[in-house]
Structures are given as C-alpha cells and as structure tokens.
Amino acid sequence: MQGIMIQGTSSDVGKSMICTAFCRIMADEGKRVAPFKSQNMSNNSYVTIFGEEIGRAQGVQAEAAGVVATVDMNPILLKPESDMKSQVVLFGKKTLVMDGMDYRQRFYEQGQAAIDQALANLAADFTHIVIEGAGSPAEVNLNDRDLVNMAVAEKADVPVILVADIERGGVFASIVGTLALIPNPERVKGLLINKFRGDIRLFQDGVEFLESYTGLPVLGVIPYLSGHQIEQEDSLGVSALEKQALPGAIDIAVIKHPYLSNFTDLEPLFNERDTTVRWVEGVEEIGHPDILVIPGTKSTIADLRHWKKQGLHEKLESLKEECRIVGLCGGYQMMGEILRDPLGLDGPPANLETGFGLIKGMETVFNEEKLVARRSGHVRFSEQDIPVEGYEIHAGRVGGGESPLIHFTGGVEGFLSGNLLGTHLHGFFNNTECRRAFLAPIRKAKSLPEPIDVEQADRYGQWAEHVKAHMDWAAVEKIMEAGK
Numbered sequence: 384m385q386g387i388m389i390q391g392t393s394s395d396v397g398k399s400m401i402c403t404a405f406c407r408i409m410a411d412e413g414k415r416v417a418p419f420k421s422q423n424m425s426n427n428s429y430v431t432i433f434g435e436e437i438g439r440a441q442g443v444q445a446e447a448a449g450v451v452a453t454v455d456m457n458p459i460l461l462k463p464e465s466d467m468k469s470q471v472v473l474f475g476k477k478t479l480v481m482d483g484m485d486y487r488q489r490f491y492e493q494g495q496a497a498i499d500q501a502l503a504n505l506a507a508d509f510t511h512i513v514i515e516g517a518g519s520p521a522e523v524n525l526n527d528r529d530l531v532n533m534a535v536a537e538k539a540d541v542p543v544i545l546v547a548d549i550e551r552g553g554v555f556a557s558i559v560g561t562l563a564l565i566p567n568p569e570r571v572k573g574l575l576i577n578k579f580r581g582d583i584r585l586f587q588d589g590v591e592f593l594e595s596y597t598g599l600p601v602l603g604v605i606p607y608l609s610g611h612q613i614e615q616e617d618s619l620g621v622s623a624l625e626k627q628a629l630p631g632a633i634d635i636a637v638i639k640h641p642y643l644s645n646f647t648d649l650e651p652l653f654n655e656r657d658t659t660v661r662w663v664e665g666v667e668e669i670g671h672p673d674i675l676v677i678p679g680t681k682s683t684i685a686d687l688r689h690w691k692k693q694g695l696h697e698k699l700e701s702l703k704e705e706c707r708i709v710g711l712c713g714g715y716q717m718m719g720e721i722l723r724d725p726l727g728l729d730g731p732p733a734n735l736e737t738g739f740g741l742i743k744g745m746e747t748v749f750n751e752e753k754l755v756a757r758r759s760g761h762v763r764f765s766e767q768d769i770p771v772e773g774y775e776i777h778a779g780r781v782g783g784g785e786s787p788l789i790h791f792t793g794g795v796e797g798f799l800s801g802n803l804l805g806t807h808l809h810g811f812f813n814n815t816e817c818r819r820a821f822l823a824p825i826r827k828a829k830s831l832p833e834p835i836d837v838e839q840a841d842r843y844g845q846w847a848e849h850v851k852a853h854m855d856w857a858a859v860e861k862i863m864e865a866g867k
Contacts, residue, residue: 384505385863386512386541390532390571392557394518396548397577399440400846401605402515403613406448407847408646408856409511418444419539421498421533422459422517424469426644426681430774434755435475436460439647440515443613443700447843450509458501459494459530461486463777464681464730465642471827473497477753480657487528494530502539511863514539521564533566542572542862544602549586550578555593562597572862573602573772575854580607583853603854613842615798632659633825636672638695638714639664640686642730645679645776648711650675651812655822657831666693673701673825674707675752677714679809682730683779687717687738707802707825715797715805716779719745728778742798742805745784753778760791764820771817773810781807 391398402418409416418441429442429452437457445452454475462470467482471490474497481490507511520532529535536543545561547554554576562568564607574593579586590601637651639662652674653660658711663669680686685722690696699708710718712730718741724733738747741767759772771789775796786808788797804821812818819834824832 384510384512384539385866386514386539387517387859387863388514388539388541388603389575390516390520390536390543390545392519392521392545392547392554392561393551396546397605398515398517398546399444400613401544401546401575401577401850402440402513403447403843404847404850405443405513406444407843407860408851409513410448410450411844411847414511415450415509415564416448416511416513417450417505418448418456418515419501419505420457420515420517420531421535422461422494423457424517426461426462427647428460428462428472428645428776430755430757430776431475432757433475433759434863436472436477436776437475438757444513444515447847453504455501455504458497458603462681463642465685474501486502489797490527491530491766498530498535498538501818512539514541516543518562523562524786525565526566533570534708536570537567540866542866543570544573544575544859544862545571545599546575546577548578549576549604550580550607555589558593558598560850562599565720568652571599572865573858575602576604578607579604583744600855600858601626601861602858603850605850605853606656608841610847613846629677631829631831632657632824633674633829633831634670634672635660635674635676636663636669637661637676637678640678640680641689642680642682642686643678644681645809648678648809648812649676650673655818656834657826658822666690666695666698671700672831674709677700677710677717679712679714683713683716684722684724684733684736684841685714685730687722687736688731690717691737691739699739705802707804707821708741709805710805711811712775712777712807712809713779714809716747716777716781718742718798718803719744719747719784722749722779723747724749724779729753734766741803742784742800745781745798747779747781749778751778751781752811754780754807758789758791758796760796762789762817764817765823767820769814769817769820771808771811771814773808773813775807776809777807 423438427439428436428438441457442452460472471478517531720736722736757774761768762771786800787795788799
C-alpha cells in the first residue's frame with residue numbers, strides 16, 4: 384500500500400483539510416484511497432453506518448474519497464471530558480476514562496496494537512493511504528510514547544510532507560525548528576505552505592530560502608480559501624465560525640459553552656447568505672436575537688451550572704416569547720426541568736440538577752451505555768412533513784416533555800412547541816429542506832426573500848482542485864512512489 388503522511392508544525396495549520404484534498408485528488412485519479420489518523424482528540428465525532436464513533440475529520444475525508452468510513456480509519460479517539468481526563472474510544476466504542484499520565488503509562492502498548500491492526504485492515508482493502516498527524520511532531524516530551532506522528536509514519540513506512548500555516552506568522556522558524564527537533568527528519572520529503580493571503584509572487588524569496596536552508600522542495604503555496612463549506616473539527620476553528628453583522632439579516636446568537644462540542648451542527652446556518660452568527664460568552668452579550676442556540680456540550684451539567692450562575696435561566700424566560708430558542712443535544716437536555724447523573728457519567732455527579740425549565744415535565748437521566756446511532760425520519764413544519772436525517776451520540780435519556788419534533792419508524796425524538804425546539808439529532812440543520820422550513824417564518828417576518836435553490840456545489844471537488852492548482856502534484860506522486 385502506497386501512501387503519504389501529512390504532519391504539521393502545530394495544531395490548526397490545515398492538516399485535515401490538506402488530507403481531505405489529497406483523498407479526493409487520488410480518488411479522482413482512480414486510486415482506492417483511505418484516510419487514516421491513528422489517534423484523534425476531538426469532541427466532534429462522526430458516526431459510521433455501523434453506529435461507531437471516529438474523528439469527524441476522517442469521516443469527512445472518507446466522504447471526499449468516496450468510500451465508507453470505518454473505525455480502522457481512526458482506531459483511537461480521545462474525547463476530552465475536562466482539562467485532565469478524556470474518554471478513550473477504541474475502534475469506535477467507549478472503553479474507559481483516563482487522565483493524561485494514566486493514558487501515557489497504561490495505554491501505550493494497547494494503542495500500538497490497535498494501530499497495527501487498523502493499518503493491516505486498511506492494507507487489505509485499499510491501494511493508497513493518506514495519513515494525518517496530530518498537533519506538532521516536535522513535542523520532545525511525548526516522542527518516546529508517540530502514537531500519532533513520526534512513529535506512525537515508520538509503522539506505515541510512508542514519506543512525510545510537513546505543512547506550515549503562514550497566516551499565523553513565524554512560518555520559517557516553525558519549519559526549521561520542527562525539522563531540527565523531530566525524530567527521523569530524513570523521512571520528511573517536502574514542505575507545504577498553507578493559508579497564504581496576497582500575491583504569491585511576493586513569497587518567492589521565502590520559497591528559495593526554505594529550499595536552500597532545509598534541502599527540501601516547497602511542493603506548494605496554498606492560498607486561503609473562504610466559503611469552502613467543509614466541516615471543521617478543531618476547537619481552534621470555532622472562532623472562524625462567526626459572521627459579521629449584516630443589515631436586516633437573521634441574527635443568530637450561539638451560547639459558547641466552556642465544554643462546547645459538535646459545533647459543526649451550526650455550519651449550515653452560518654452558510655445561509657442572510658444570517659449573522661455570533662458566539663456569546665456572557666448573558667449580557669445575548670441581546671435580542673431572532674434565534675438563540677444552546678449547542679452541544681461534553682459536560683452537560685458542568686456547563687448548565689456555569690450558565691445558571693450567569694443568570695441565563697432568567698434571560699431565556701424573558702426571550703422565549705420573542706425569539707426561537709434551539710437546544711442541540713446537551714443544550715436540549717438543559718432546556719428540561721430536571722437532570723440526574725448520580726454516577727458522574729457526563730461530568731460532575733448530580734442526584735438532581737434543575738434545568739432551565741423551558742420544557743415542562745422533561746427529565747434527563749444519564750445512562751452508562753451511550754446511545755450512538757444514525758436516524759432518519761420526518762419533522763412537521765408549516766403543516767408539511769419534511770424528511771430529516773442525522774446521528775445521535777449521548778448518554779442522557781430524555782423522558783416527558785411530550786411534543787415531539789421528529790417521527791422515526793417506531794419512535795419519536797426531540798421537542799417542538801411554539802418558539803422552542805430541541806433535538807439530540809446532530810446534523811439536523813444539514814438537511815436543506817428542513818433548515819429552510821425552520822427559517823421561513825423568520826424570513827417572512829423580516830421581509831427577506833426565500834433563497835433560490837441552485838445545484839449544490841461539490842465542495843470536496845472544488846477544494847481538491849484549488850489545492851492541486853497551487854502545488855506540484857506530480858512531485859507528490861513521485862514521493863509516494865519512491866516511498867520513505
């Protein structure tokens with residue numbers, strides 16, 4: 384199995400996006416290509432068709448490659464529960480919760496075995512592999528227990544391309560410093576400069592310096608591309624998911640939890656042309672929006688307590704008659720009257736925690752067995768049944784609050800009454816017809832025209848063409864063919 388590994392000089396340099404482009408380029412060339420990231424840390428997970436969790440980026444990369452996402456593409460997923468502890472999801476299933484030192488000391492051998500198994504499984508089904516590193520490979524305090532960067536390049540026996548983000552500054556020092564500190568720097572065969580803004584000709588001296596100083600080719604300088612509509616995974620990307628105020632636009636305020644998760648649920652709202660999306664970190668910032676979103680969280684009760692101290696309960700009571708209030712997953716659970724988590728399965732233990740009380744009679748009880756499943760059904764907006772699909776990942780089981788939002792085969796889910804909407808279904812707003820029906824009354828009230836439906840652009844194809852046009856793809860293919 385031929386392949387390439389994309390490592391970065393730091394987090395959020397665009398490794399996931401470059402891997403997505405490479406997967407699509409190779410797929411378009413007729414290669415049977417799979418994405419791979421041995422160990423991912425993210426609360427934005429992707430549910431496979433088998434109801435298993437992997438990193439969102441690998442799910443997106445599989446979509447770009449035109450293949451079914453499997454747990455072998457991300458055998459180890461760490462989902463932070465606090466600053467010190469994370470859930471360990473192994474081959475798609477939660478195994479245990481560990482702190483960083485415990486994970487480092489006890490999990491290493493098991494992690495090695497999982498990576499070996501996943502790579503062997505992928506080699507049986509694919510001819511090419513695109514591997515994503517994590518953070519920086521130059522973390523010298525972690526290299527002896529590396530499960531995700533250069534040690535994985537060694538296991539897969541693939542060459543490495545090092546990506547640097549020029550937008551954040553210090554691109555020369557970050558590249559030179561990384562190459563000076565990583566183990567086996569000879570495995571790095573080329574450099575990529577990402578997120579460039581301006582006239583690329585002005586960076587020619589920089590290209591010449593890097594090639595002369597490092598002895599490595601600069602394979603491309605990728606210009607920044609806005610509006611690509613490919614889901615972000617890193618929490619570092621949250622700040623980018625915001626739009627400046629537009630006159631007369633639909634004002635969407637989003638509560639920014641300390642333990643925010645699955646913020647990609649909001650991207651479809653962001654991509655509507657007549658919306659303004661803004662994060663709020665304090666109750667005083669909310670104002671009087673058209674829509675207030677309480678998004679998902681990795682620690683529902685901890686974030687609920689955070690917002691109750693700030694007086695969000697009172698603010699919601701004052702707003703519920705004048706704006707739509709939307710709760711997503713953990714945010715939906717907060718909208719009920721009671722939450723119970725005596726074992727601390729979702730954060731700090733709570734025998735009885737009062738919610739915001741917007742949905743009368745609704746109680747959430749946290750269960751040791753997490754519900755992970757894909758769902759499809761229909762929602763009723765404006766006397767029309769509209770199809771909807773997505774996935775659920777949550778430990779809380781909701782009872783009461785009878786006024787369901789979604790009707791599935793054999794069951795119901797969520798809540799819809801007046802201005803209140805709540806659901807566990809991640810991807811709810813990805814359903815275009817559903818999203819448009821939800822926004823239609825607000826558009827009518829604000830005298831905004833209904834958007835004109837046009838053929839949905841191939842976002843993966845457009846991004847892949849953009850990357851390929853600004854790099855020496857033939858050189859990348861020669862690097863892969865030559866191997867390490």
